[in-house]
Amino acid sequence: MTSQQTQAPREQAPGPQALALTRVSKSFRAHLWLRAAPVLRGLSLAVAPGTIHGLLGPNGAGKTTTIRIALALVRPDSGEARIFGKPVSDPRARIRVGFLPENPYFYDYLTGREFLDLSARLAGNPGTGGGSAGGSRASARAARAGEVERLLRAVGMAGRAGIPLRRCSKGMVQRIGMAQALLGEPDLIILDEPMSGLDPIGRREIRDLILEQRKAGKTVFFSSHILQDAEMICDRVSIIDRGMLVAEGSLDSLLAGEIRSWEVAVSTPGGSGVPAALEELGKGLPGRWEVVSRSAEECLLRVRAEEDLDELIRAACASGSRVRVVVPFRETLEDLFLRRIGREDRERRA
């Protein structure tokens, strides 16, 4: 899949996409007298409802700008962004959206509970008692307080919600941020680097929360440069680099086809290490197979090409060894990421 191919509008699922960006371009000017530098170049994305969609890319690829355009915090130079079919410039489109910014910094003079109460009042969702909620003020306030307490419990902050945010750790602020993003049970949750700067336990908790949202039928769109996290939870990913889409699709379709290598476990007769026939073969195929590990009884070999695998197996059998297991290793998201970003780099340099 080349960048040119992926820039074309992709197939539409029935009904509006949770988030759709169509040929969005954006440039920023650092100073009035400098030329505007393009950050996004005709980027098109479609986030299907009910999925976890990862937006991946190296630093400076345009992930945060993409998210800000999706939330109408930044206006595109061209192209458009829609949330459930409505243009994002219409504030009503954002009623169904929750958002957690990168490295969140909230009003530090507020406590976690006060901040969530403020966010709930602005959420505009009747469930939070905000916006145009019907009923009496008292019932709206009670609904809001109930929602806030429910989310504080969900993010494990119920006992610490009375602490001013200026005295909270990064992890605690991130949890409060996650809670405010989930206020009003939004259908689309947009998270900018939600796992950034968290310890492994914090990352695990955020991952679990994201998975819970999908179970509840919500859509999660998040940016990350931590590929391991994305690989663990994403249904689909979009990889962008220098403002352009370089790969998009489900993880299954992106990673299924490519077998990166095979590992072959060979038990050696009489504990003689790598059999002589294999040593000979290795000399004939320099750099095409390697010994991963070896013991007296068994050695583990790795080959990268299918024809080398056949030859290796034949040589092993001929030497009187027994091939115990052959394991194909498929490409990881990291491999795919590095390959696609690297290819784009080479194409640009050429």
Add this chain to the structure above:
Amino acid sequence: MTAIALNTFREAIRDRVLYLLLFFAVVLILASRVVSMLTVGSEEKIIKDMGLAAIGLFGVLMAVLIGVSLVFKEIEKRTAQVLLARPIPRWHFLAGKFGGLAMVLALNCLLLTAALYAVLLARGDPDPGLLPAIGLLYVEQLVVTAVALLFSSFSSPILSCVFTLSVYAVGHLSWSFLILKERLPAGAGRLLCDVLYYALPNLDRFDIKGRVVHHLPVPAPELALAVVYGAGWTVVLLTLACGVFARRDFS
């Protein structure tokens, strides 16, 4: 919008700058009692003069110092992003900020007025005639707040502070454009004086301190007109600020 206004109010009343300004204003009002002892026969006038000056000066300082940083701080610290990603139009954000600061200024006026009347009461002269002057000082502070918000929607706090204080100073001298106009020959110079006179708020309209202290009459229609004039300027300035703010990128 109410939520943003209440949050702005809460932010300001948890800010030490507010208490510092309030402290100095109260000290100045109380000091007027001491200064008045140095004069002969016009002690109340000195107390009233100094008290009204303190209410006006510290209110404007508060409007400028808090007003210029209100929006800028939110953009710099990126707290605005979380709010603006909510389903609210951008002008709600600015209007909420203005509303919150208006509440702070009202509280400031109330406290300083109470301090001034406490001093006057101790002298046995709680003159209610000062209240219209205090009311107009408050209207003036609202106009200055709107100027500060307009500048802070596109420039840094320091520049906004300089611009706002310049508008405040020129706004109190705008009568001089009319005098200058009379002395200039017909042409571009006169036109420029007219433009400057009408393009900037005439803040002298809100200054009736001298008249109330000397018990000179201030007709009710003049008071009402000053309030309408202040409200008009506030709406125009806030509309401009909202226009600028709506076009901004929060990157």
